Amino acid sequence: MVSTSDAKRIVIEPVTRVEGHGKVTILLDEANRVQQARLHIVEFRGFERFIQGRPYWEVPVLVQRLCGICPVSHHLCAAKAVDRLVGGESLTPTAEKMRRLMHYGQFFQSHTLHFFHLCSPDLLFGFDSDPALRNVVGVIQKHPDLAKQAVMMRKFGQEVIKVTAGKKIHGTGAIPGGINKNLSIEERDALLNDMDQMLQWSRGALRIARDYTLQHLEEVRDFGSFESNHLSIVRADGALDIYDGGLRAIDADGNRIFDHVGNQAYLEQIAEEVKSWSYMKFPFIRSLGPEDGWYRVGPLARINTCDFIDTPEADGARKEFMALTEGKPNHITMAYHWARMIETLHAAEKIRDLLNDPDLQGEDLVVKGEKRREAVGIIEAPRGTLFHHYRINENDQVVMANLIVSTTSNNEPMNRAVRKVAEQHISGNAEITEGMLNHVEVAIRAYDPCLSCATHALGRMPLTVELVDHEGKVIDRRAKD
């Protein structure tokens, strides 16, 4: 519960069910009207420095330490950059398909966990429902079958990663120019045994997200929503592709801002702005400038930017999703969940198709070519577009690294969502309740931000929310472990 006084500043700390560390600050005036609402993300810095001087072939392993939440995304993104450093970007079919299998496994487990364990309490019980039940405990009590599904789906995704990447902490599957193993028949068959079940559960999860959105359309249409640009990579034919493709950005009406931009040329299109009040940078599209060039990434952006999905069930779901906005980009923040579950079904379909592909038992694993000194890798992580850019010296040591993580790209959109929800649900109220503040968290959670890249040791807190008065005094803090 949040109290108010003459002073008027709200700080929510931590925002629950959000990755890592961060802080929301809501500044009120004397009449409790929201004057300012900001999401501060405590981003650990120094990784680029940490990696300097290390030989390039260590990078795909080292970068996994950047984030304990999505190590596979960093592993594969770095590997794609390092492929170019060794002139091995044209992978063998076995190598590319093994990497794709790893990546779809990561998507499957990440999206599933986020939906069932972090977001479904809000969707199943309502944003204002009893906070004692509006969590995974409530899900277990009311929907034990869903809770168990989530665990088993997550476990399946982790098994896919295990057979493609190796150990959880020291994943070494992707190596410069290829992969270090293929998929054995035994590994394949073990996964195929569960495949039908995973597809069935994915369809069910999609149905929950879809039905929720459609049944609550009036409630969610304007909830933390706003028009924006969207960005992702897409395949050469315009298909959704989370592993490889050119950059595509569209405006709020769906017009192309740029299309099929090669990964190595990303800096010609994307720049980053620094703001005094945030540790995180604010990326923007150069041609539009920092004021108008911010964009969204992640599931909603990917479904908006792609022309189609190359698996039938997910593409059918995409068509229905896009029909809601008559083919124009969908800007509903809460529609991230629906889009995320479309991608979950897509990942399941892809895993099934790959497991039935004999190329995964191929023996040709690595290619090499002419070495380069500089390279960029871009991949779609579960939370959005991920950029890795490296330069090496004549001794093969990294001398420059630049990373743009997906949560950084969503920094401005999340701030806008927080501001809008604060204005909609907090502004002008004499008493600020837990339910009101949960609305702010719901909007942030829709983006599935990874504020992590941090430690999780016992006793550490992930995030705070503060209420601050017009004189700058903190009058309330919220914290849960």
Added chain:
Amino acid sequence: MPEGTADILLIGYGNPGRLDDGLGPAIAARVAELDLADVTVDSDYQLTVEDAAAIAEHEVVIFADADAAGPEPFSFRPVEPQRGDGFSTHSIEPAAVLALARDLFNASTRGYILGIRGYEFNEFGEALSEKARANLHSALDFIEPRLRQRDFEPSAAGGDLHPTRGYATINGEQACATEST
């Protein structure tokens, strides 16, 4: 399965790229090298919900983690399943994952937390601090005989638990032995 002969799962978790946060994986690696019978060792960046399924297949689970503020050199205590609303990240707490194992898989796995005190967390780096390394050695010396004997009660293996506080606070081997004998 009679007590004392159960299969044991040790999960060491943390990020070895965050200095002392790597204490969990470090002790998992050391225990794995011991190649103990009936002891399964796992390590990950963090504890996650699917660990509930693996926990449900064992009689005993030990959660080994870095502790940012706990007693030196380490603490060891039983943990009971407890449903929590603190699923604040993709990682969850030991009590909550035990509750998941119980509620979703009907498990009655006994749980213990081995919290090894760490000091440096906020920078990138792969080395444990000197004090954390010493604490790791103490923790390993403590846990190895218990894993071999498959007994984690206060009187086990020299009885260096601290019963009056409800959990084992190990402030050095000599002090512990004095307190518990």
